[in-house]
Amino acid sequence: MLPQLSIGIFVGSQELAGSAIDLLRDERYALTHMKSAVEFLGLLKHNYHLDCLVVEVDGDRRALLSKLQERSLFLPAVIFSPQPAEDGIPEPPPSDHFEAAPSRADKSQEQSCAFFYHPAEVQLPIARASEIAASIDRAIAQFLKLSTPVPINDQSASVDATTQLTAQSLLSRQQRRLAEKLRERLGYLGVYYKRNSQIFLRNLSESDKQKFLEQLKSSYRDIVLHYFSEDSSVNNQIDEFVNLAFFADVPVTQLVEIHMELMEEFAKQLKLEGRSEEILLDYRLTLIDAIAHLCEMYRRSIPKELSQSKISLG
Structure with missing residues (x-):
């Protein structure tokens, strides 16, 4: 049915x-x-x-x-x-x-x-x-x-970039869920995600950039802490993290940097507790998972027409 x-x-x-x-x-x-x-x-x-x-x-x-x-x-x-x-x-x-x-x-x-x-x-x-x-x-x-919940011209100056990116992330998540249902029902092929370059990480003010990176790191910390647990919500957490990174055009190198900083913090804590740091090697899977999700977002962001033309020309 x-x-x-x-x-x-x-x-x-x-x-x-x-x-x-x-x-x-x-x-x-x-x-x-x-x-x-x-x-x-x-x-x-x-x-x-x-x-x-x-x-x-x-x-x-x-x-x-x-x-x-x-x-x-x-x-x-x-x-x-x-x-x-x-x-x-x-x-x-x-x-x-x-x-x-x-x-x-x-x-x-x-x-x-x-x-x-x-x-x-x-x-x-x-x-x-x-x-x-x-x-x-x-x-x-x-x-x-x-492409954006509120047009740029109507956005309040009091709404910071992190809030805009969060709204964009939640919007894209709902679009993807709906597109998947339509694909089952009608063969709908997907969503073309349009991004607003004004809220790309590289275009933010220093204060907005710092605030956003702190939120991104906090989100990734939660993923790491629950990654190997039986908590099924971690998949949603990865989706939210990747959506934020995608709409802010965060480079993969920045995600790797966030991962390494977090691993260093955990290593210091384990050392103070007299525990081995080898367990942290397993969390390379977390980083690979996040990057794989981000690659999938970029794949989906390519319009169907462009994708087909590339295939035909190749």
């Missing part, structure tokens, strides 16, 4: 909720109807596996979307709004492989950056609620192409 797309519905109007549920009552969807803010946040906190949110815009829900932004929790989203479309013309549905060309409304939305949650959301007037299924497909297609 093909994997279902998990849709979370959180709207104020019971009539609108009922209409959306009826329209999406299909074997391709698994629906969750959330009726309160507590249920909404609880679901995202404890079960971060929704594939798309369907949310009605009002004061309370707008505040909840802001909370998701603050926590760097990003998902494809269809935002119900009371405003009718400018021209009243429905948007064309996307292709079966989530590769729809951007519509006039999409381009206008991207240019104005007028969004409630993130730039890839789809805003659907309530009067056109019957288009919910096509809007979900379009929201997923746009989300998979989203």
